[in-house]
Amino acid sequence: MAYTWFKAFHIIGVVVWFAGLFYLVRLFIYHIEAEQEPEPANTILKNQYQIMEKRLFNIITTPGMLVTVVCAIGLLVTQPNFLHQTWLHFKLGFVALLLGYHFYCARLVKLLEQGKCNWTSQQMRAMNEAPTLMLVVIVMLAVFKNSLPTDITAWLIFGLVILMAVTIQLYAKKRRLDKEKQLAQMEQLPQQEA
Numbered sequence: 762m763a764y765t766w767f768k769a770f771h772i773i774g775v776v777v778w779f780a781g782l783f784y785l786v787r788l789f790i791y792h793i794e795a796e797q798e799p800e801p802a803n804t805i806l807k808n809q810y811q812i813m814e815k816r817l818f819n820i821i822t823t824p825g826m827l828v829t830v831v832c833a834i835g836l837l838v839t840q841p842n843f844l845h846q847t848w849l850h851f852k853l854g855f856v857a858l859l860l861g862y863h864f865y866c867a868r869l870v871k872l873l874e875q876g877k878c879n880w881t882s883q884q885m886r887a888m889n890e891a892p893t894l895m896l897v898v899i900v901m902l903a904v905f906k907n908s909l910p911t912d913i914t915a916w917l918i919f920g921l922v923i924l925m926a927v928t929i930q931l932y933a934k935k936r937r938l939d940k941e942k943q944l945a946q947m948e949q950l951p952q953q954e955a
């Protein structure tokens with residue numbers, strides 16, 4: 762029974778953790794783009810994003826990560842035989858990467874607060890694809906375990922995930938270029954009228 766409780770809360774923790782990670786990097790994108798706004802919007806927006814990032818990281822993302830990890834330890838204590846299984850070793854490798862990503866996000870919150878973040882919003886959008894890939898791989902390992910499918914269906918699904926990520930990036934780039942073109946046209950208008 763304890764095992765089922767741990768598993769239920771392990772999955773709830775994963776959902777909360779990822780909701781936090783995805784939204785946090787979205788906020789980083791808006792925070793970086795606020796830099797292009799004129800004053801006073803620039804300062805007001807940056808202060809607001811700073812508060813939202815800190816609260817999201819401390820109240821949602823980190824507790825989600827802790828619930829996931831604590832319940833995972835509970836799962837391993839109640840079913841220690843998992844510790845000898847290869848899928849779990851791979852899964853732990855990806856979880857280590859995910860934890861690195863989590864703590865790097867904490868560093869980005871600080872760098873953005875100090876105005877020392879050198880990332881562009883386009884780079885940040887690309888970075889937001891990393892947890893998506895880790896989520897897919899980790900969940901596949903947890904569900905399929907040592908019999909991870911390598912047939913055509915699996916490759917098609919994998920290709921679809923990659924295609925979705927690339928489409929999102931290209932669409933964001935197109936929107937940015939359209940906005941830049943629109944701004945350049947608006948700047949030219951007063952000059953033409955003069």
Ligand code: HEM
Binds near residue numbers: 833852859
């Ligand atoms: C902190 C390290 C982690 C460990 C040691 C761990 C370990 C485990 C174990 C032992 C199970 C039970 C497997 C079963 O009953 O069949 C499980 C289930 C699961 N884990 Fe993790 N896990 C970790 C992190 C994660 C993360 C980060 C994710 C998501 C990205 C995740 C997603 C899942 C899912 C979806 C299940 C349910 C699988 C099923 O019932 O078929 N786990 N995990």
